[in-house]
Amino acid sequence: MTSTQLAPPATPTGPAPAVLVRGLAKSYGGRAVLDGLDLEVRRGECFALLGPNGAGKTTTIEVLEGVRRRDAGEVLVLGEDPAVAGRGWRARVGVVSQGEGAGQELSVQETLDHFAHYTATPRPTAELLAAVGLTEQAGTRVRRLSGGQRRRLAVALGVQGSPELVFLDEPTTGMDPVARRQFWQLVRDLRSGGTTVLLTTHYLDEAAELADRVGVVAGGRLVEVAPPAELGAALRRVATVRWREDGDWREVRSETPSLVLRDLLAATRNEVPGLSVTRPGLEDVYLALVGATPGGDPR
Numbered sequence: 001m002t003s004t005q006l007a008p009p010a011t012p013t014g015p016a017p018a019v020l021v022r023g024l025a026k027s028y029g030g031r032a033v034l035d036g037l038d039l040e041v042r043r044g045e046c047f048a049l050l051g052p053n054g055a056g057k058t059t060t061i062e063v064l065e066g067v068r069r070r071d072a073g074e075v076l077v078l079g080e081d082p083a084v085a086g087r088g089w090r091a092r093v094g095v096v097s098q099g100e101g102a103g104q105e106l107s108v109q110e111t112l113d114h115f116a117h118y119t120a121t122p123r124p125t126a127e128l129l130a131a132v133g134l135t136e137q138a139g140t141r142v143r144r145l146s147g148g149q150r151r152r153l154a155v156a157l158g159v160q161g162s163p164e165l166v167f168l169d170e171p172t173t174g175m176d177p178v179a180r181r182q183f184w185q186l187v188r189d190l191r192s193g194g195t196t197v198l199l200t201t202h203y204l205d206e207a208a209e210l211a212d213r214v215g216v217v218a219g220g221r222l223v224e225v226a227p228p229a230e231l232g233a234a235l236r237r238v239a240t241v242r243w244r245e246d247g248d249w250r251e252v253r254s255e256t257p258s259l260v261l262r263d264l265l266a267a268t269r270n271e272v273p274g275l276s277v278t279r280p281g282l283e284d285v286y287l288a289l290v291g292a293t294p295g296g297d298p299r
């Protein structure tokens with residue numbers, strides 16, 4: 001592993017980034033998963049990592065958490081190299097991983113109280129229970145919780161020490177739609193309280209809803225970073241004009257759809273059957289960025 005040589009954080013434009021990664025590389029059994037990944041997460045932002053299964057999102061997060069060794073690259077998290085950072089650093093970082101927690105026989109409240117002993121300044125258990133919507137389950141044994149409720153408990157444990165930075169690895173997997181929205185509010189509350197959030201998700205609506213910026217991981221690198229509405233700006237410029245003509249669908253892609261419409265209306269002189277003008281949404285852009293073919297035509 002290379003030593004960390006990144007310049008200390010200060011930048012002329014603002015505070016040091018919460019996460020700074022340059023050239024991160026990681027292989028498993030000779031197979032490269034990360035191959036020169038660069039990433040910067042600003043203080044106070046919510047950043048979402050997107051990418052297909054196996055793209056290396058969890059590996060990246062684990063390196064940043066200091067629980068996975070990297071092969072190469074420079075990494076600073078809250079100004080320190082997680083591979084060598086000590087307990088003081090660890091207390092500033094919250095982790096919500098994909099794995100199941102231990103202590104299945106303890107109740108939810110007992111679990112939170114137990115882990116509070118390992119936290120310098122734990123948030124009050126009642127406050128945490130309310131924040132993650134588990135107040136009614138306070139006395140329930142962990143093994144009796146549903147999958148979504150376990151995720152909420154994991155989130156409560158991750159933010160128990162009021163960390164400056166929270167890693168959330170696929171936090172809402174297994175949650176029902178109501179729980180997901182409650183969780184989104186929790187993330188918004190964290191962020192508005194000044195916590196930096198780095199999350200991975202497969203839900204594009206979640207990324208669009210929560211993230212200030214999203215980064216797409218593909219081919220071992222971050223292939224694009226942008227606010228959700230601006231991701232794939234070049235792709236979004238091209239609109240598709242579609243209509244029916246002599247019983248068949250016709251389609252024209254253009255950066256100037258108004259001109260296409262003008263010609264079409266002049267030629268038809270009537271209502272154009274089935275006329276629509278669409279631009280790619282986040283899902284289309286994402287699929288193009290990761291090199292996948294969009295699914296069947298829903299129209």
Ligand SMILES: Nc1ncnc2c1ncn2[C@@H]1O[C@H](COP(=O)(O)OP(=O)(O)OP(=O)(O)O)[C@@H](O)[C@H]1O
Binds near residue numbers: 060
């Ligand atoms: N400990 C390990 N040993 C060997 N291979 C591993 C190990 N951990 C992960 N991998 C492999 O590395 C690749 C990246 O895995 P990773 O979990 O980082 O991807 P991901 O983007 O988080 O995927 P997902 O979206 O499915 O959670 C996968 O092919 C995975 O099988």
